[in-house]
Amino acid sequence: MKDNILYTERVSSNRTEALFLTLTIIFLLLFIWHVTVSGLDILAAVFLGFSSFFLFCSVNYRTLVIHITSEFLKLTFGIFTWRVPLDNIAEFRLDEIPLFMKYGGAGIHFMLIHKRYRASLNFLEYPRVVIALKRKAGPVRDISFSTRRPEDVLRLIQTVVFDNRVA
Secondary structure, eight states: OGGGEEEEEEEEOHHHHHHHHHHHHHHHHHHHHHHHHHOSSHHHHHHHHHHHHHHHHHHHTSEEEEEEESSEEEEEETTEEEEEEGGGEEEEEEOOOOHHHHTSOSEEEEEEETTEEEEEEEOTTSOEEEEEEEEEETTEEEEEEEOSOHHHHHHHHHHHHHHHHHO
16 A cells, blocks of 8 residues: 555644643643532533543544545544545535634534535644545545645646546
8 A cells, every 4th residue: 555655644733732732621620620629520520521522632633644545535533534435536626615614623523514414624724625425425425624735635636536537
């Protein structure tokens, strides 16, 4: 597989990492404060749960790895991997969505955009590419992902998808 990789990019965000770590600490401090004042109860468990969730996010969503081969696009975000066969790509373009959806969070999100269910693997400060699928992956019809080099990604997908269709 290593010889077959046409493009690799590792995307990370210090701001996103700082946000997740800050939220981890805030909820951990709320947990400690609440246990000290009121003891261990449901609210303390909620605070601990949020702290654990944001700790997971800070570790898991540290780096998005993008691989493009002649056969597939592979997106890896921590323990999660999404693989799109290039012959399943119907369209691809820069992702232009409403601001409240665009800045709705970092990590992996699922949302409805223009009546199409989308998986989004993203960081807030980078542009995104969106891929429309010919055949749905479960309920997912589109996949978007952050990249520092959207023009290069789009150009390479164009070249590889066109070459595969012509061959």
